[in-house]
Amino acid sequence: MKKSNTQKINLGLFVIISTLILVSALYFIGNRQNLFGKTFRIHVVFNNVIGLQLGNNVRYSGINVGTVKKITMINDTTICVDMLIEDKILKHLKKNAVATIGSDGLVGSMIINITPNKGTSKQLIDGDTISSYSRISTDDMLTTLNNTNENAAILTADLLKITTAINRGEGTLGLLINDTEMASDFKQTILHLKTASSGASKTIDELNKIIASIKYDKSVAAVLLSDSIYADKMKSVITNLEKSSIEIDTVLTNINEVVLGIQKGKGSLNYMINDTILIKDIDDIVKNIKEGSIRLNEDLEALKHNIFFRGYFKKLEKQKKERKK
Amino acid sequence: MKKSLHISDKIKSFLIEIGELSFFANRFFKEAFVKPFEFKELLRQCYYMGNRSLLLVGVTGFILGLVFTLQSRPTLIEFGAESWMPSMVSISIIREIGPVVIALICAGRIGSGIGAELGSMRVTEQIDAMEVSGTNPFKYLVVTRIMAATLMLPLLIIFGDTIALFGSAVVEYLKGEVSFQLYFNKVFNALEFSDLIPAIIKSVFFGFAIGLVGCFKGYNCKKGTVGVGEASNSAVVYTSMLLFIIDFIAVFISDIFFEI
Amino acid sequence: MGNLIDIRPVLKINNLKKSFGDNHVLKGFTMALNKGENLVIMGKSGSGKSVMIKCLVGLMLPDSGEIEIMGNDITKLKQQKLDNLRTELGFLFQGSALYDSMTVRENLEFPLRTHKEKYADSEKLVLEALENVGLADAIDLMPAELSGGMKRRIALARAIILHPKIIIYDEPTTGLDPITAKEILQLMREIQQKQGASSLIITHDIDCSRVISNRMILLIDGINYAEGTFKELSSSKDKKIQAFFK
Numbered sequence: 093m094k095k096s097n098t099q100k101i102n103l104g105l106f107v108i109i110s111t112l113i114l115v116s117a118l119y120f121i122g123n124r125q126n127l128f129g130k131t132f133r134i135h136v137v138f139n140n141v142i143g144l145q146l147g148n149n150v151r152y153s154g155i156n157v158g159t160v161k162k163i164t165m166i167n168d169t170t171i172c173v174d175m176l177i178e179d180k181i182l183k184h185l186k187k188n189a190v191a192t193i194g195s196d197g198l199v200g201s202m203i204i205n206i207t208p209n210k211g212t213s214k215q216l217i218d219g220d221t222i223s224s225y226s227r228i229s230t231d232d233m234l235t236t237l238n239n240t241n242e243n244a245a246i247l248t249a250d251l252l253k254i255t256t257a258i259n260r261g262e263g264t265l266g267l268l269i270n271d272t273e274m275a276s277d278f279k280q281t282i283l284h285l286k287t288a289s290s291g292a293s294k295t296i297d298e299l300n301k302i303i304a305s306i307k308y309d310k311s312v313a314a315v316l317l318s319d320s321i322y323a324d325k326m327k328s329v330i331t332n333l334e335k336s337s338i339e340i341d342t343v344l345t346n347i348n349e350v351v352l353g354i355q356k357g358k359g360s361l362n363y364m365i366n367d368t369i370l371i372k373d374i375d376d377i378v379k380n381i382k383e384g385s386i387r388l389n390e391d392l393e394a395l396k397h398n399i400f401f402r403g404y405f406k407k408l409e410k411q412k413k414e415r416k417k
Numbered sequence: 418m419k420k421s422l423h424i425s426d427k428i429k430s431f432l433i434e435i436g437e438l439s440f441f442a443n444r445f446f447k448e449a450f451v452k453p454f455e456f457k458e459l460l461r462q463c464y465y466m467g468n469r470s471l472l473l474v475g476v477t478g479f480i481l482g483l484v485f486t487l488q489s490r491p492t493l494i495e496f497g498a499e500s501w502m503p504s505m506v507s508i509s510i511i512r513e514i515g516p517v518v519i520a521l522i523c524a525g526r527i528g529s530g531i532g533a534e535l536g537s538m539r540v541t542e543q544i545d546a547m548e549v550s551g552t553n554p555f556k557y558l559v560v561t562r563i564m565a566a567t568l569m570l571p572l573l574i575i576f577g578d579t580i581a582l583f584g585s586a587v588v589e590y591l592k593g594e595v596s597f598q599l600y601f602n603k604v605f606n607a608l609e610f611s612d613l614i615p616a617i618i619k620s621v622f623f624g625f626a627i628g629l630v631g632c633f634k635g636y637n638c639k640k641g642t643v644g645v646g647e648a649s650n651s652a653v654v655y656t657s658m659l660l661f662i663i664d665f666i667a668v669f670i671s672d673i674f675f676e677i
Numbered sequence: 678m679g680n681l682i683d684i685r686p687v688l689k690i691n692n693l694k695k696s697f698g699d700n701h702v703l704k705g706f707t708m709a710l711n712k713g714e715n716l717v718i719m720g721k722s723g724s725g726k727s728v729m730i731k732c733l734v735g736l737m738l739p740d741s742g743e744i745e746i747m748g749n750d751i752t753k754l755k756q757q758k759l760d761n762l763r764t765e766l767g768f769l770f771q772g773s774a775l776y777d778s779m780t781v782r783e784n785l786e787f788p789l790r791t792h793k794e795k796y797a798d799s800e801k802l803v804l805e806a807l808e809n810v811g812l813a814d815a816i817d818l819m820p821a822e823l824s825g826g827m828k829r830r831i832a833l834a835r836a837i838i839l840h841p842k843i844i845i846y847d848e849p850t851t852g853l854d855p856i857t858a859k860e861i862l863q864l865m866r867e868i869q870q871k872q873g874a875s876s877l878i879i880t881h882d883i884d885c886s887r888v889i890s891n892r893m894i895l896l897i898d899g900i901n902y903a904e905g906t907f908k909e910l911s912s913s914k915d916k917k918i919q920a921f922f923k
Binding site: 453534537538541542543545546547548549550551552553 | 731734735736756760761763764766768770771772773774775776777778787788790791792
């Protein structure tokens with residue numbers, strides 16, 4: 093009798109445990125599909141649902157908050173998707189939220205992503221419709237990529253044609269070899285550029301020194317305020333600076349012209365290609381200009397912020413405004 | 418000429434067998450729901466079929482999950498999809514492998530057990546003795562066993578599935594460094610009602626088939642010890658075959674009903 | 678003893694026929710069992726003895742013929758009434774037929790379970806029956822733990838637990854050594870005297886029939902070939918009858 097009682101208890105235990113496992117499994121699955129618990133329903137309209145299915149997840153800022161409940165075709169270009177969203181998420185959902193359809197990983201099932209939008213908006217209520225945004229699907233992405241690839245292929249093919257032609261010395265480019273006048277002009281221009289840029293560098297160096305002295309010696313700064321001579325000197329420095337920057341400007345215009353000339357096929361390109369020293373020179377110059385202009389920018393910025401020059405710059409601005417008027 | 422006669426005889430006896438089995442099933446349904454109910458014996462059978470199979474089903478389930486995961490890992494890693502492991506394993510175990518493997522094991526254990534027990538009872542006239550004692554042996558022996566198998570098998574399959582998933586989770590935990598929580602989270606994310614419910618319904622039929630064929634073979638056992646051996650052996654063979662047929666039908670039907 | 682026998686039969690079989698396919702086992706067997714009588718039916722193996730008693734207790738349906746037990750034709754009885762009638766019958770099976778999965782106590786309680794309201798004090802009945810066969814100690818053993826003779830005695834106890842009016846013994850001494858067989862026969866007589874039941878004994882054991890029979894029937898070729906006391910039959914000149922007593 094005792095034995096059969098323990099048998100009954102064991103059997104009962106087994107039955108209860110197994111049933112519990114089944115019930116909890118059903119509950120977990122149901123819970124994921126929001127069969128239990130409070131939910132509310134919102135709608136969103138798409139042109140294309142890209143394979144979205146009933147029961148697919150809905151994510152809000154990346155959190156699973158609900159499932160797709162119903163997909164209805166309203167007309168040939170609009171599909172209404174009903175979603176069940178957990179009640180507790182309701183207070184975070186605003187009316188200006190945007191829904192997109194995406195895929196969960198490369199090969200995953202489709203999901204609806206709801207993203208909050210900037211700006212303030214009212215809280216969503218049951219039965220609301222939110223706006224949708226048809227994100228570029230993987231297909232579209234691939235199509236674009238394909239187009240780009242094709243373009244790149246065409247470009248490289250053209251480029252190859254051009255370079256072969258240059259190598260053979262054919263066409264107008266070949267003629268440029270004999271155009272010595274143009275070449276000397278170009279050389280001179282480069283020379284001017286060089287001097288100008290070194291001049292700019294020099295000025296900037298001087299300016300740096302001054303600024304350094306301002307920064308490091310407070311007493312000198314104090315002197316500056318009262319010393320009108322020093323202020324005059326400063327003014328002249330800045331005028332110089334302006335001059336040199338204007339010079340750089342003109343050089344740059346020159347270069348632009350040259351480049352334009354090259355673009356129009358006026359010549360000297362071949363010359364440039366063969367003259368390695370020249371190319372190096374150009375490189376150096378460009379570097380110098382870059383460095384110089386960067387420094388110049390820095391210095392100008394520093395100057396602007398320096399209380400001693402604030403007045404000057406303000407004056408300049410005033411003058412500009414007056415001129416505009 | 419002689420050979421064809423032989424084949425036609427075989428077909429005939431096969432059809433007779435099926436016919437008898439159908440009558441047997443019919444008798445079960447007629448007697449199962451008419452008083453008196455042998456509740457105590459049903460409980461006893463449930464205990465013997467359920468609890469006594471737990472260890473077997475548990476061990477098999479665990480190894481099943483373990484091996485299945487280990488074997489499919491390399492392929493999934495090759496595709497860079499090892500994060501899909503829990504979903505894949507859980508769906509295939511719960512939908513198909515778990516129910517079928519556990520049902521086959523139970524066919525071996527429960528089916529042959531019933532076949533041998535009823536067979537020897539038939540041979541030693543215990544069934545006759547029961548009838549003479551005023552107890553309906555069909556009710557007492559057959560109905561309770563078929564019912565117990567029908568009730569217990571789904572539970573055993575749920576139990577086995579759980580253990581199999583646990584075994585799979587152990588592999589993932591040790592080799593893939595996936596925590597148990599993440600594993601089961603993924604499992605429940607992957608599972609649908611359409612995975613679980615047809616499998617449970619299917620396992621009810623599996624249990625019924627195991628009980629029915631085992632009882633049929635045992636109850637109609639021929640005389641002698643050879644008959645008992647034959648009864649238990651053919652119970653397992655026929656049950657296994659029937660299980661696959663049921664599985665085929667079940668997959669067909671669930672495919673129709675759960676198609677989206 | 679013979680003159681004490683009530684002539685009114687408790688069991689009557691009339692023109693019983695049963696065949697399996699082309700094998701006609703019983704071809705019109707007729708007999709009657711009188712109250713308080715020990716009737717032995719002898720026959721060779723396969724002569725249809727077992728078929729006959731299976732028809733007798735309703736385990737098998739005869740092709741034709743009447744079987745009347747205490748005034749009821751059992752071939753026409755409904756299941757419920759048949760079950761009630763069966764409580765008046767005790768049946769000792771050939772191989773004891775004890776339920777292997779149950780203890781001795783459960784084996785003995787089994788015939789009581791369907792008539793609980795009738796036998797409320799099952800414990801007392803079980804103990805009484807076990808004491809009758811002298812095995813009260815074995816109450817909580819399993820059949821597998823018992824010897825062949827003990828099993829037969831337990832089976833006998835199970836057959837008599839309901840105090841049946843008719844006890845049918847199917848080969849009560851088969852498979853037992855002569856000493857145990859004698860013990861069983863002794864028990865059968867004791868019980869018969871104690872409970873006043875009529876006994877129908879099926880056997881092919883000549884010693885058994887000599888010891889226990891008041892009257893004998895020889896079942897040959899599916900019919901009641903010869904009928905009489907042991908003495909009468911053993912002195913018969915018929916070759917077929919003589920074959921039994923050699």
